[in-house]
Amino acid sequence: MSTxxxxxxxxxxxxxxxxxxxxxxxxxxxxxxxxxVEWVQVLMGTDSKPLLSNGxxxxxxxxxxxxxxxxxxxxxxxxxxxxxxxxxxxxGFKQTHQPSPWMNDYGQFSLMPVTGALxxxxxxxxxxxxxKTEVAKPYYYSVYLADHDVTTEFTPTERAALFRxxxxxxxxxxxxxxxxxxxxxxxxxxxxxxxxxYTTKNSGGVPDNFKNYFVLEFDQPFSYTAVWRDSxxxxxxxxxxxxxxxxxxxxxxxxxxxxxxxVASSFISPEQxxxxxxxxxxxxxxxMVEKGKQTWNQELGRIAVEGxxxxxxxxxxxxxxxxxxxxxxxxxxxADGQVVHYSxxxxxxxxxxxxxxxxxxxxxxxxxxxxxxxxxxxxAQMQEGLANAYRESGWLPEWASPGLRNxxxxxxxxxxxxxxxxxxxxxxxxxxxxxxxxxGANNAGPLTAVGRAGADYYTKLGYVPYDVDIxxxxxxxxxxxxxxxxxxxxxxxxxxxxxxxxxxxARAMNYQKLFDPATGLMRGKNQDGTFQAPxxxxxxxxAFTEGNSWHYTWSVxxxxxxxxxxxxxxxxxxxxxxxxxxxxxxxxxxxxxxxxHEIREMQIANMGQYAHGNQPIQHMIYLYxxxxxxxxxQHWTREVxxxxxxxxxxxxxxxxxxxxxxxxxxxxxLGFYPVCPATDQYVLGTPLFKKATLTLENGxxxxxxAPENSAENRYIQAMQWNGQPYTxxxxxxxxxxxxATLQFxxxxxxxxxxxxxPEDAPYSLSREGK
Numbered sequence: 001m002s003t004x005x006x007x008x009x010x011x012x013x014x015x016x017x018x019x020x021x022x023x024x025x026x027x028x029x030x031x032x033x034x035x036x037v038e039w040v041q042v043l044m045g046t047d048s049k050p051l052l053s054n055g056x057x058x059x060x061x062x063x064x065x066x067x068x069x070x071x072x073x074x075x076x077x078x079x080x081x082x083x084x085x086x087x088x089x090x091x092g093f094k095q096t097h098q099p100s101p102w103m104n105d106y107g108q109f110s111l112m113p114v115t116g117a118l119x120x121x122x123x124x125x126x127x128x129x130x131x132k133t134e135v136a137k138p139y140y141y142s143v144y145l146a147d148h149d150v151t152t153e154f155t156p157t158e159r160a161a162l163f164r165x166x167x168x169x170x171x172x173x174x175x176x177x178x179x180x181x182x183x184x185x186x187x188x189x190x191x192x193x194x195x196x197x198y199t200t201k202n203s204g205g206v207p208d209n210f211k212n213y214f215v216l217e218f219d220q221p222f223s224y225t226a227v228w229r230d231s232x233x234x235x236x237x238x239x240x241x242x243x244x245x246x247x248x249x250x251x252x253x254x255x256x257x258x259x260x261x262x263v264a265s266s267f268i269s270p271e272q273x274x275x276x277x278x279x280x281x282x283x284x285x286x287x288m289v290e291k292g293k294q295t296w297n298q299e300l301g302r303i304a305v306e307g308x309x310x311x312x313x314x315x316x317x318x319x320x321x322x323x324x325x326x327x328x329x330x331x332x333x334x335a336d337g338q339v340v341h342y343s344x345x346x347x348x349x350x351x352x353x354x355x356x357x358x359x360x361x362x363x364x365x366x367x368x369x370x371x372x373x374x375x376x377x378x379x380a381q382m383q384e385g386l387a388n389a390y391r392e393s394g395w396l397p398e399w400a401s402p403g404l405r406n407x408x409x410x411x412x413x414x415x416x417x418x419x420x421x422x423x424x425x426x427x428x429x430x431x432x433x434x435x436x437x438x439x440g441a442n443n444a445g446p447l448t449a450v451g452r453a454g455a456d457y458y459t460k461l462g463y464v465p466y467d468v469d470i471x472x473x474x475x476x477x478x479x480x481x482x483x484x485x486x487x488x489x490x491x492x493x494x495x496x497x498x499x500x501x502x503x504x505x506a507r508a509m510n511y512q513k514l515f516d517p518a519t520g521l522m523r524g525k526n527q528d529g530t531f532q533a534p535x536x537x538x539x540x541x542x543a544f545t546e547g548n549s550w551h552y553t554w555s556v557x558x559x560x561x562x563x564x565x566x567x568x569x570x571x572x573x574x575x576x577x578x579x580x581x582x583x584x585x586x587x588x589x590x591x592x593x594x595x596x597h598e599i600r601e602m603q604i605a606n607m608g609q610y611a612h613g614n615q616p617i618q619h620m621i622y623l624y625x626x627x628x629x630x631x632x633x634q635h636w637t638r639e640v641x642x643x644x645x646x647x648x649x650x651x652x653x654x655x656x657x658x659x660x661x662x663x664x665x666x667x668x669x670l671g672f673y674p675v676c677p678a679t680d681q682y683v684l685g686t687p688l689f690k691k692a693t694l695t696l697e698n699g700x701x702x703x704x705x706a707p708e709n710s711a712e713n714r715y716i717q718a719m720q721w722n723g724q725p726y727t728x729x730x731x732x733x734x735x736x737x738x739x740a741t742l743q744f745x746x747x748x749x750x751x752x753x754x755x756x757x758p759e760d761a762p763y764s765l766s767r768e769g770k
Contacts, residue, residue, distance in 0.1 A: 613654020
C-alpha cells in the first residue's frame with residue numbers, strides 16, 4: 001500500500017472513530033418511564049467477595065418488604081455469600097431471610113431440580129449456568145441448568161412462591177429438597193403430592209423453639225420418593241428428622257414434563273404455612289408473574305423520573321428497589337385474617353405487627369427518613385412492631401435478625417422512633433416507645449449493641465472513655481449525643497417536663513467533649529479528661545467504628561453550626577471538608593490486624609479519605625450548605641453519583657446495607673437529603689434528572705424540575721418554590737407534604753452567592769431560637 005493511500009485510510013479511520021466516540025459519549029436520554037420495575041438491575045452489587053464489597057448483594061426475588069425472599073444459591077450451605085456473580089454453578093434455589101452476608105441467614109431451605117443419575121448432595125447436584133440464560137427481575141427469576149437440561153422459573157408473593165420447572169424427555173426427573181443442617185425435618189405425602197417439614201438453621205437471634213415450617217404442593221404425581229440424611233439416601237422412606245434432612249421426589253417425564261410447585265412457609269406452625277400458601281390463589285404461573293410486576297410497579301411508580309441517561313434511570317430504580325426490601329414483614333395473617341407474629345424475642349405467638357432484618361446504625365440515616373416521606377403508613381406499622389419488640393424483649397433492637405443481635409454501636413432506635421412521630425406517624429403507642437427510648441438511653445443492655453454500652457460513664461462524664469475497655473468509644477459518644485438530641489426533639493413534641501427537656505438538650509451537646517482543638521478533629525478521651533495518645537487520625541477502628549477520625553468528626557448531625565464554631569468558623573470548616581477529598585487515601589489498619597474491606601473500598605475509590613462505601617461519612621458532603629458553600633455540595637454529590645454507582649454487578653462501592661446506601665442515591669438524585677433525622681429538614685444537593693415527580697401517600701405531588709440539567713450543568717444558579725424565588729439550602733417535610741413545584745435553574749458554573757447567607761443554612765441545635 002502506498003504511503004498516500006495509507007495516510008488517507010488512516011485519516012478516514014481516525015475521523016470515523018472520533019465521530020463514533022462522540023456519538024457514544026452522548027448518552028441518550030430517557031424521556032418517560034412506563035414500567036419502572038423493568039429498569040431494575042437485580043444483579044447490581046452481586047459481584048462481591050469478603051475482601052471487597054461491590055454491594056454484597058444477592059438477587060432478591062421478592063415482593064416489597066416480603067416475609068420471604070428467594071434467590072439462586074451459588075455458595076455452599078451456610079455461606080453468607082449465597083450468590084456471587086462470578087460463580088459458575090447453582091446449587092439450589094433458596095428461600096432466604098438474609099439481610100447481609102456478614103449477618104448470614106436464618107430459616108432457609110432450598111429446592112433443586114435434577115435429571116439423570118440421582119444427585120442430592122450439594123456439590124454433586126450443582127449445575128453449570130451462564131448469565132446469558134439468566135433472567136432476574138424483582139418479581140421473576142429464570143435460569144437454564146445445563147447439567148440437568150432443565151429450566152427453572154419462580155415468582156414470589158410475600159410468604160409464598162410458585163415454581164415452574166421444565167424437564168426434558170427423561171425417565172429420571174427429580175426435585176431435591178434440602179432442609180439444611182443444624183436440625184431439620186421432612187415428610188413426603190405422596191397421596192397429597194406434598195412435602196412438609198421444617199428447618200431450624202440460623203445464625204443467631206432466635207429462641208430455642210425457632211422453626212421455619214414449610215409446605216410444597218406439586219401438580220404432578222410422584223413416581224419416586226426418598227428422604228436423605230447428611231450424605232445418605234434412604235429410598236422408599238417418607239419421613240426423617242435429623243441434623244441435616246432432605247427429601248427427593250421423582251416425576252414421570254418420558255415426553256418431557258412441566259412441574260409446578262407451590263411453596264410457602266411460616267414461623268408460627270405447619271397449619272399457618274398451609275394458610276400462607278393461599279396467597280397464591282388459583283392463578284396460573286404467568287398470571288402470578290404479572291401480578292408481581294404490577295405490585296412492584298405500584299410501589300416504584302410513586303416516583304417518576306425523566307431526562308436522565310439509561311444508566312442513571314437503571315441505577316435510580318435499582319436503588320429504589322433495594323430501598324423497599326428491608327425491614328421485612330415478620331408477621332402473618334391467622335385464620336381470622338388477624339395480624340399475628342412469632343416473637344424472635346420470647347418464642348411466643350402474639351398479636352400485632354413485627355418487622356425485622358435491619359440495622360439502625362446504617363438505616364437511621366436515610367432509609368427510614370425515606371419511608372417517612374414516601375411510605376408513612378407502612379412506617380407506622382413498623383413503629384407498632386418496635387413497640388411489640390420492646391414489650392417482648394425489654395429493649396428496642398438496634399440490629400434485629402430476626403431477634404436481638406450483637407452488632408455495631410449506638411442507640412439509634414431513638415432516631416427511628418423520633419423521626420417517624422415528628423413527621424406525622426400516628427396510630428401506635430408513642431408513649432411506650434418514648435419509655436423504651438429512655439430505658440435504652442440510660443442503661444447498658446444484655447448485649448453491647450443493645451441499650452448503651454458505657455452508659456454509666458456517658459451519663460457521668462458526658463462521654464465514653466477511651467481507657468476503660470469499651471471499644472469504639474468515641475463513635476459511641478458521638479452517636480449517643482445525636483440520639484439524645486432525638487429524645488429531646490420527641491420530648492418537646494410529647495410536652496414532657498422541662499427538666500427532662502433540659503437534660504437531653506444538654507446531653508445532645510456532648511460531642512463537644514471529644515473535639516480536639518489541636519487537630520481540629522474528634523479524638524478519644526481518657527477517663528481523667530486527657531485525650532488518647534498517641535493519636536493517628538487515619539487509624540480505623542479503635543476509638544471509631546469501621547472508620548477513622550476523618551470520617552466520624554462530621555457525626556454531629558444535630559449541631560453542625562456548633563461544629564463550625566469549634567473549627568474556627570465557616571472558612572476553616574470548608575477547608576476541613578475539602579481536606580477529606582484532597583488527602584491521600586492512607587490508612588492504619590493495626591486495630592483490625594488486616595485491611596478490612598471498608599478500608600480497601602475507600603482506597604480504590606480515588607476520592608481521598610471520603611469512604612462512601614461505609615455509612616458514617618455519607619452525609620458529610622451536604623455539610624457545605626451549613627458553611628455557606630452549597631456549590632461544593634452540588635459538585636461532590638454529583639461526583640459520588642457519577643463515580644461510585646453503576647447499574648452493574650460491581651455497581652456499589654461497599655456494603656449496600658439494607659437500603660441505606662441505595663436510599664442515599666435515591667434522595668441525592670432527587671436533589672435533597674435528610675442530614676439530621678428528627679428534624680423536619682432535608683438539605684439540598686443537586687437534582688440528577690431533568691424532572692422527577694413524587695406522588696405522596698396523601699395524594700399530593702412534589703414536582704422537581706431542572707430542564708437545563710446535564711452532565712456539565714450540575715450547579716444551581718437559582719431556585720423557585722411554587723414560582724417564588726427560594727434561597728434556603730433546605731426543604732421542610734411539612735412544606736413538601738402540602739405538595740410543591742421546585743424549579744432549579746442549572747448551569748455549568750457555580751453560583752457562589754446563592755444560598756450562602758447565614759439564614760439560608762439548615763437547622764443546628766446551637767442556633768435554636770435565634
